[in-house]
Amino acid sequence: MTDKELMQKNIEEFSRLQSYMMLSEKDSEVYRVMKIRYIELKVILSASGVNLTELDVIKE
Numbered sequence: 001m002t003d004k005e006l007m008q009k010n011i012e013e014f015s016r017l018q019s020y021m022m023l024s025e026k027d028s029e030v031y032r033v034m035k036i037r038y039i040e041l042k043v044i045l046s047a048s049g050v051n052l053t054e055l056d057v058i059k060e
Helices: 005-024 029-047
Strands: none
Touching: 005 029
């Protein structure tokens, strides 16, 4: 997998995960588990130079 493909995969996962998070209750166990992955993806994308201003709709 090329760097570009990996970046695209991470961006798509980040977007999809946020959609699921918006459908979940913030005080649920499911939300807490998703938030861990959300933070991981946010760090990966930020370290890769992706500007999350437009992508990050959760903003936590």
